[in-house]
Amino acid sequence: MGLEPFTAEDPIFLDEDVLRDSHKPEDLIARDRELEEYQAALKPVIKGARPRNIFLYGQTGVGKTVATEMVMDRLRKDQENYDNLDIHVVHVVCKNLNSSYQVAVKLVNEFRDTNNKIPTTGYPPDTIYEFLWKHLREIDSTHVLFVLDEVDAIGNDDDILYELPRCNDNGNIPVEETKVGVIGISNKFTFRDNLSARVKDSLCDEEIHFPPYDANQLRNILYQRAENAFVDGVLEDDVVPLAAAFAGQESGSARQALKLLFKAGDIARSRDLKEVKEEHIREAEPKVKESQVRNELESVPTQSHLTLYALLTLEKQDSLPAKSSDIYDVYEIAANRIDTDVKTDRTIRDRLSQLKLKGFLDVEEHNEGPKGGSYYLYEFGDIRPNMVAEVLRDVDRLDDLFQTEITNY
Numbered sequence: 001m002g003l004e005p006f007t008a009e010d011p012i013f014l015d016e017d018v019l020r021d022s023h024k025p026e027d028l029i030a031r032d033r034e035l036e037e038y039q040a041a042l043k044p045v046i047k048g049a050r051p052r053n054i055f056l057y058g059q060t061g062v063g064k065t066v067a068t069e070m071v072m073d074r075l076r077k078d079q080e081n082y083d084n085l086d087i088h089v090v091h092v093v094c095k096n097l098n099s100s101y102q103v104a105v106k107l108v109n110e111f112r113d114t115n116n117k118i119p120t121t122g123y124p125p126d127t128i129y130e131f132l133w134k135h136l137r138e139i140d141s142t143h144v145l146f147v148l149d150e151v152d153a154i155g156n157d158d159d160i161l162y163e164l165p166r167c168n169d170n171g172n173i174p175v176e177e178t179k180v181g182v183i184g185i186s187n188k189f190t191f192r193d194n195l196s197a198r199v200k201d202s203l204c205d206e207e208i209h210f211p212p213y214d215a216n217q218l219r220n221i222l223y224q225r226a227e228n229a230f231v232d233g234v235l236e237d238d239v240v241p242l243a244a245a246f247a248g249q250e251s252g253s254a255r256q257a258l259k260l261l262f263k264a265g266d267i268a269r270s271r272d273l274k275e276v277k278e279e280h281i282r283e284a285e286p287k288v289k290e291s292q293v294r295n296e297l298e299s300v301p302t303q304s305h306l307t308l309y310a311l312l313t314l315e316k317q318d319s320l321p322a323k324s325s326d327i328y329d330v331y332e333i334a335a336n337r338i339d340t341d342v343k344t345d346r347t348i349r350d351r352l353s354q355l356k357l358k359g360f361l362d363v364e365e366h367n368e369g370p371k372g373g374s375y376y377l378y379e380f381g382d383i384r385p386n387m388v389a390e391v392l393r394d395v396d397r398l399d400d401l402f403q404t405e406i407t408n409y
């Protein structure tokens with residue numbers, strides 16, 4: 001069969017990119033309080049004073065990044081009304097930067113040209129900080145604001161969140177030259193609670209919470225986007241309310257609601273239909289959910305990936321549910337094979353609890369009576385082991401583990 005010609009004709013989407021994360025909406029719906037608090041926290045900057053450090057938290061897809069971009073754009077624009085102000089914003093996404101060191105390297109490189117970047121390993125941490133202070137001393141700006149998005153990726157190693165907010169206080173960067181502020185953004189509630197006291201003190205001058213959206217708010221967010229994304233009249237009346245209801249019940253995430261709407265439109269288009277119907281949202285729902293689970297699985301730390309790999313191995317041998325000690329034995333072999341740090345069994349028990357919290361694992365407590373004590377048995381939760389295997393195969397370095405299976409332990 002010959003190929004059909006490509007045509008730009010599209011009966012469903014006017015501009016599907018409007019539904020993507022990269023699209024900046026003109027207004028934020030239902031975020032007045034948060035924007036007000038955000039602007040109030042940054043007011044000292046426009047007066048030329050030292051910035052307060054701000055910590056933004058709330059679940060995924062609730063507008064933390066888009067609010068930050070809007071507030072920063074506004075700040076950059078309004079500074080033009082003041083002669084002696086030059087605000088420089090450095091926005092980095094910390095996803096996949098699993099330590100303070102990696103974040104510090106990334107920040108240094110933000111100040112350097114392409115052919116002058118430093119490598120991600122090799123220098124002692126102190127040298128990296130020295131590079132950073134040097135760039136900050138040399139920059140002409142009156143203020144530098146560091147936005148550290150998805151900052152929870154650095155885990156327990158929060159050194160950078162101690163060093164950066166205090167670089168003006170300890171004289172590394174004289175305030176007369178440049179005033180430095182940090183805006184940390186996180187969608188893990190536990191991250192804030194687990195920050196060391198020294199970091200909490202300096203980073204969390206101001207905390208702004210972004211709550212999940214309810215179905216009503218999501219509906220308005222979707223209507224705002226749908227207007228420019230879809231051809232006039234193609235959305236059946238129930239489509240937006242249903243997508244908003246699903247996302248509202250499940251997560252309160254605008255991202256999830258937008259993905260549902262996009263997927264439903266995509267299904268209708270792929271079938272040459274002229275209308276998006278309620279049934280397309282119902283069909284899109286499990287697909288969007290699966291792709292979210294995949295993303296979440298991809299983004300857990302290496303030690304959790306190895307823990308999941310151990311569970312997969314045990315599952316193949318019909319040995320699930322299993323005790324944490326058995327999981328640990330397989331984990332240890334796997335970690336050695338890929339030449340990564342082998343953590344203690346306690347750390348792996350923590351990883352198992354984290355994976356349970358995310359719903360990837362189920363846990364059952366077993367009680368052997370007064371003498372035998374109790375122990376936990378782990379197995380996969382509401383997730384297909386095949387999908388876990390697919391995801392892990394794509395993770396850098398882990399693909400090697402699948403070449404030869406671990407059988408003896």
Ligand SMILES: Nc1ncnc2c1ncn2[C@@H]1O[C@H](COP(=O)(O)OP(=O)(O)OP(=O)(O)O)[C@@H](O)[C@H]1O
Pocket residue numbers: 019020021022023024025027028029030031058059060061062063064065066067150186187221254255258
């Ligand atoms: N109040 C809102 N009005 C309009 N669009 C919104 C609103 N909140 C979020 N969105 C849209 O939802 C999507 C996700 O928002 P955003 O990336 O800001 O979430 P986030 O809280 O930073 O998520 P994460 O923690 O996963 O990074 C984006 O497309 C954004 O434009």
